[in-house]
Amino acid sequence: MELRSEQIRTGVARAPHRSLLKADGITDEEMKRPFVAVINSRNDIIPGHNNLDKIAEAVKAGIYMAGGVPFEISTIGVCDGIAMNHEGMHYSLVSREVIADSVECAVQGHAFDAMVCIPNCDKIVPGMILGALRVDIPTVFVSGGPMLAGKQPGGCGPTTDLNTLFDGAGKVAAGTMTEDELKYYEDTACPTCGSCSGLFTANSMNCLCEALGIALPGNGTVPAVYSERIRLAKEAGMKVMELLRDGVTMRDVVSEAAIHNAMECDMAFGGSTNTVLHLTAIARAAGHPITMADWDAASARTPHLVKLQPSGPRPLSDLYEVGGVPVVLAELDKLGLVDRSAVTCMGTMGDYLDYMHAHCIGADGEVCRRADDPYSPQGALKVLYGNVAPGGAVVKKSAVDPSMLVHTGPARVFDSEEAACEAINADAIRPGDVVVIRFEGPKGGPGMREMLTPTSAIVGRGLSTSVALITDGRFSGATKGPAVGHVSPEAAAGGPIALIEEGDSLTVDIEGGAITLNVSDEELAARRAAYVPPAPKHDHGVLAKYARLVSSADEGAYVS
Template identity: 35%
Template structure:
């Protein structure tokens, strides 16, 4: 048993202070012995009816509480800001850092010895982990799980198909009435997206890092085993407190390298890059953009899941889940890394296997040899950009084309369907001012829909470049996270219609083939970006957000702040 419980700095005090801490808790009908030496476990809950992916978390929290009580702990559930990707405007990413601050301050300010992080929808996972890392108490993650596979006309569908259906409507191959029928069959149960989008990539990320119990990533939201895992996680966090197993013990440099390799093997979201960089910054692990390229280069695609493959998260679970994938690439992993259950990765995946090699393939016969995140550099993106090769078209991986430039998302929406738009299938679509400062918040608009005139010709993919992000459910030859963004007045800000752009993914090159003298002339004429936002959190965000290649965290949040409360009260 850990000798000194942090919570006893509140509940163990004598006199007026201890009286106040205990007496007001007792108005909830809590007996005195709950405060006397039991580990107090906070259940950090991102439940919200405005976050549909997390709307079942009240029920999941009850399972966690049972586990905490079973192990002799005292569970206390508390809410933090919830970020629903599907509803929140202008983009949930704008508020990821704000939610992480909420988590950090809520954990530090309260009498907690350990925390269970309940998260599911895209930004709730990184924001909770970022905030918890800053405090560095024992913590374990319980993901909400993916929804059941969608159904339409006898076919399986998932969120990645939304992009296809949208293009079909725009080209006249599908009617709005048919799209409404699809809408009713897409989201058939509680849970987050049914494909390997950002939410599932984040669930895999925390399992690969060792922050959850084995199997956490793939259990569907409605499967009874999700509740079992939640209860076991509640039981385990009490043991972690007793062992003083903190996040900083688990989140080593080797753990981050493991997560990058696993993300490659599952065809995970490009958003993984920006979130893992931010988490590393909070826990104090040096991680660079190039690391994502370096550590995923030799990892084949093992999981055959949309958008890089064919199947869905439900299939992934039945086939063996993440442990089965990690078993296939075990030779590439630091298998001695400790995980939340106190065991090494090697121990956790010792008996793992694939029950369906169409869904989880072998390293010897992978789904695709192209995987991971390729980091591109060149005159167009001085500080880097990313592309997901497994979701791109092979014939476009080496390409030269003339730029068709949209200055912002409103410009894109106004002109993309114009039959007079000067564009053909060899063109490169460029979207500016979708970065952290310029939008603000870096929305998921990088996988721009193709011009209607080209859809009618049967074109299904083009090279697209943006300083924004794209949904983890998206696909195509899409270059994202260009840094510095247009609002920072780098080369990307200077691209004009007709400029020649050179892409060579194999050589990791992205160049703007324009004379430097011409670029200097354009830069001298360019008006410096000035944000229209002058108050509140958005102003704070714009003033302090770092660029995508550094994780888009706020500069003053880097590093840990510890669990000590600066001032006592009463």
């Protein structure tokens, strides 16, 4: 098999190239081996990434043991928790595209033969996947792993995590928690390096890498501080050399079957609604586009098997203890919901599942429910349509109190997250209201900011069983309650959410999959005729560029 790196190291004309490689310390012997990119998002600011130097060293050792020459290359990253509720959040989703571009530039510019990607948090995972699909070489993903959960005072009660702090800030404002109590959680809820310990966006995506077949078992659940994570990284380095030998590229793995399997797994464990955004973009990049209707169908046929924080009381480490993502896939396979023909980095999904059924205990019945005893016969995420969201919207149904599965109330309309937070913190939101936050979509934000601060403030004030929220923005994986995001088309594109007026009656029917503005078609038409869109919020820099290029949320906020 001809290697791409021959372009930079073979023949008389490549003597200048070899000289530069020798300046890197490459020997004549190494010049005969495949060149493998190790794309590392390590940095000092994101706690899920400050341990990735150790992961990269292990990956490089694995590559070298298997006969390759590793070259480490860095990408950027944005921590959604630190970026939350200020201007920085405009840049989180934008960073996904910057990361994809950087992977493409680095790999194509240097003609690498194969690649191992080391992401961990939020948009870094899908950004690297998008970049890897563009270059389409043998690729394996290995994340930095989740952090361990924090503990309550005395070690009793439910574990704590970053979401404890966001909810706690709302409780302090409401007078139900003291600042000293909040300080305890500030010091203990994020006790180790790693991605935040619940089934939030980062851990959801790292688990879905296993379902997609681009990562080895344990990628999404082995804790960041366990030595098993280092061994997994070495195995990933060796595994990519097997894929190179066999000629298995990224697009061979991320097939239509693989995307189906990831959607099934996503519905079964009910992770972040951001996964809908990212998998939709990934499917488009892979050449197998999916729609909101496909998500709706997946939700209808897939049982909800896993209920981790923030939807339930357990941290992600509990799923690790009972076997991780493979156990979830094995339960889905019993129902015929897994496409066994999918190629993975370990062979076919069918062969892998046969091994699981023969050698593993199976679901424990508590952390992961058995296929015949799910939390719900439908998936944990739900798609809603209606005259507010003709293109669809998404809610994490598993994190909604049953009393709020259908809610009708007056609209409280805000044209930014900041304005909504100001009203919530001023106790201007009353039980029964429907909070509407608009002009926060991919174009209108720009960057489709996450709304964890307003949803946490609502929870902290005890309003999550009496107040619904809808937005054309998106939510952190830590969000819980009747929070409906990704409303499409967005307000900035002239979507109906832009036409809602203060006091309008809105119905959010999660059970029925509908979100309805209770005004006549004639009234909506009159409002549309009189509507004047506001000026863009940003007219220069990367945000303005992104706003010009990005698609709608129901298309994955994809930049082609």
